[in-house]
Amino acid sequence: MSENLSDEPATVLAPDKEPRTHAINLGALTQVDSRLTLAYESMCIQVRDFNLYYADNHALKNITMAIPQKRVTAFIGPSGCGKSxxxxxxxxxxxLIDSVHIEGTIYLDAQDINDKSVNVAELRRRVGMVFQKPNPFPKSIYENVAYGLRIQGIKNRHILDAAVEKSLKSAALWNEVKDRLYxxxxxxxxxxxQRLVIARAIAIEPEVLxxxxxxxxxxxISxxxxxxxxxELKSDYTIIIVTHNMQQAARVSDFTAYMYMGEMIEYRDTSTLFTNPSKKMTEDYITGRYG
Known part of the structure; x- marks a missing residue:
């Protein structure tokens, strides 16, 4: 039986608590005929009773979930449901939005990311982001990838060269641009x-994309x-993707969350969610009945 991760996420609030485990059937996804146990240490991000408001607009409602490390998790749902x-x-x-107010907790590796002690710049280094529209800087290909490293104070040319090449190779772009880096x-x-933007994001070695x-x-084709x-990247990074393309979610993700009007309706392994959803709202959405 596959487990709905939104029902009871693996969360440890204090270091002296015993980690919970989740037995999740990933056989259909990994072609391994076995059950995989994900312990607390394998949960990269944990969300507890999280609410977000834009002024009086209740945009996210009581979200609780755990996102496994080095897996791809997809958020699906109609426009305006709260995915992004x-x-x-x-x-x-x-x-960056003045009217935003939050309640609840989000943990990254057991650290409350909204705690006042958190260095937001460092958080954004650890959690990189790629947007819908490619946004390369009006600089050379090389300088786009090296930009974050330079911000960190890295000036050594050999280090920069190696990092640029490694990142472009990881983004499957090196062979296409190696002779035109400048x-x-x-x-x-x-x-x-878009692949360049991904290379730029991974150059500073984040944990999450x-x-x-x-x-x-x-x-x-692109x-x-x-x-x-x-x-390819999920072997090194925890990836969370928002998509309106349900076929894409089914192809690339290990876990999928269906959201509607700010609520997380269902969250489980992708194979089960698309073939045997537990909620009628999920079934109606993925079969095109509404949304």
Whole structure:
């Protein structure tokens, strides 16, 4: 039986508590005929009773979930349901909106990310984000990837060269741009620009990658490359993706959360959610009856 991770997430509030475990059937996803036990240490992000308001608008309602480490988790649901709002909570991008008010807790590796002691710049280094529309800087390809490293004070050319090459290779872009590293990044195609932005994000070695509809503005071939890249990157990063494309969620994710009007309706392994959802609202959405 597959477990709905939103019902009872693995959470430890104090170091002296025993970690909970979750037995999750990933056989259909991993082609391994066994059950995988995910302990507390394997939960990268944990959300407890989380609410978010834009002034009087209750945008996120009592969200509780645990996001496994080095897996791909997809958020699906109709426009305005809170997918991107929740995604932005994980690196506190919503702090930039004056009217936002939050309640509840989000943990990254057992640290409350909204605690006043948290260095937000460091949090955003640990939790990188890629947006719907590619946003390369008007600089060379090289300088786009090296930008975050330079901000961190790294000046050694050999270190920068190695990091740029490694990141571009990880983003499956190196072979396409290795002979034009000093050309303006704005000259790349849309798909190449999005992979460059991903390379820029991973150059500073984050733990988590937030992808907000990363392929929605791309053609089918570029979309396929992004999906293949996501599959490769999950061995090194925890990835959370927002997508309106349910087929994409089914292809790339290990776990999927269906959201509606600020509520998390269902959250479980992707195979089960799409083939045997436990909630009628989920079934209606994935079969196109509404949303």
């Amino acid at each position: 709002t929740l995604l932005r909570c994980f690196n506190r991008m919503n702090d 050309e303006n990044a704005l000259g790349l195609s849309g798909g190449q620009q 937030l992808l907000d509809e990363p392929a929605s503005a791309l053609d089918p 979309t396929l490359k992004i999906e293949e890249l996501i599959y």
